[in-house]
Amino acid sequence: MRNILFFLIILGSCTSKQQTEKSASPMTWYKGNTHVHTTLCGHADSHPDTVAGWYLDRGYNFLILSEHNQFIDPKSVNLPRNRRKDFILIPGEEVTDYKHVHTTAMNIDREVPVKYPTDLSKWKDAPAWNIKPFLMQIHSDSIRSVGGIPILNHPNWQSGVAASEIEQVKGLNMIELHNGHPDAYNFGNEKHASMEQKWDSLLTAGRRIYGVSSDDAHHFKKWGVDESNPGRGWVMVHSNDLTPDAITDAMIQGDFYASSGVMLSEIIVSEKGYEIHVDEEATYKETESPFVVGYKKDSGEEGFVIEYITDRGEIIMKKSSILAKVEIPEGINYMRGKVTYSRKRSSDYEQFFAWTQPIFLK
Ligand SMILES: [Zn+2]
Numbered sequence: 001m002r003n004i005l006f007f008l009i010i011l012g013s014c015t016s017k018q019q020t021e022k023s024a025s026p027m028t029w030y031k032g033n034t035h036v037h038t039t040l041c042g043h044a045d046s047h048p049d050t051v052a053g054w055y056l057d058r059g060y061n062f063l064i065l066s067e068h069n070q071f072i073d074p075k076s077v078n079l080p081r082n083r084r085k086d087f088i089l090i091p092g093e094e095v096t097d098y099k100h101v102h103t104t105a106m107n108i109d110r111e112v113p114v115k116y117p118t119d120l121s122k123w124k125d126a127p128a129w130n131i132k133p134f135l136m137q138i139h140s141d142s143i144r145s146v147g148g149i150p151i152l153n154h155p156n157w158q159s160g161v162a163a164s165e166i167e168q169v170k171g172l173n174m175i176e177l178h179n180g181h182p183d184a185y186n187f188g189n190e191k192h193a194s195m196e197q198k199w200d201s202l203l204t205a206g207r208r209i210y211g212v213s214s215d216d217a218h219h220f221k222k223w224g225v226d227e228s229n230p231g232r233g234w235v236m237v238h239s240n241d242l243t244p245d246a247i248t249d250a251m252i253q254g255d256f257y258a259s260s261g262v263m264l265s266e267i268i269v270s271e272k273g274y275e276i277h278v279d280e281e282a283t284y285k286e287t288e289s290p291f292v293v294g295y296k297k298d299s300g301e302e303g304f305v306i307e308y309i310t311d312r313g314e315i316i317m318k319k320s321s322i323l324a325k326v327e328i329p330e331g332i333n334y335m336r337g338k339v340t341y342s343r344k345r346s347s348d349y350e351q352f353f354a355w356t357q358p359i360f361l362k
């Protein structure tokens, strides 16, 4: 029998529920953003209260105010007293370092004490030393030392980090596959492979890494595709409780998917296969919002495509449909799913995505 180390079954509606009471704590899909900035960093335009209020007003269930090297205590954030009860702030920050290495610290209770070696000046300027794996390791270890969970941010921003560098970091199990900042280059550029290529390289190398989608928004006053606005990337987390610990635990287990617009109604993974159902109505609703930004293509075909991807990024099934099921082949290391929704706008096509998490088979 196949040795399935990771076995997951997810059932249910993916629409985020805004109920005020839960009786038997049924599994629910919660919409959240793990990465956003405020005036406290000096280069974003809105106060933490305003930023949190934006997500509260738009149906999100959780938010991390991930300020650069600053812990924002959720207790210090003022939200309306009579607000809906299914919205929480998960405490965090963005550990921000040299060489464009940034890491979200999820679910911490204090500012992360980043622990550099005492001979800082020696390694900082060492030309022959590839410093990025070292910095990422310091971030991961420092975040975990205060009970937090690290998410490596925007690996394609500026000089970025290569998959071979991420692969060396121990204790890192989540990366931003999609980041809504206009300079994040999720789909690659002249310096970087696409984030999906990097993810597949890591998974092929045997790393158990889940993919996150976030906003990294800085601007809530000026709007445009070239601005760093909110509403472009989120995660849908499957959990029976909406608490910082429950959401964090679900993400650690891979019980979530990353989205830039596509919503799902079911993900079913069993010994026999992997099955994805698209929630068309919820996807149309999300992608008609003024906040999402599609990935531009000059050619294409409208509609939904579901793909299943395995070792080295090989696509083993591609189906134009809102439902696709595949049998898990023998001898693979991992399998993940991806849904693309394409639509035509003037002469261009725009694409929106949902990326489901890999199952690991070895
Ligand atoms: Zn950053």
Ligand SMILES: [Zn+2]
Pocket (backbone or CB within 6 Å): 035, 036, 037, 094, 216
């Ligand atoms: Zn950021």
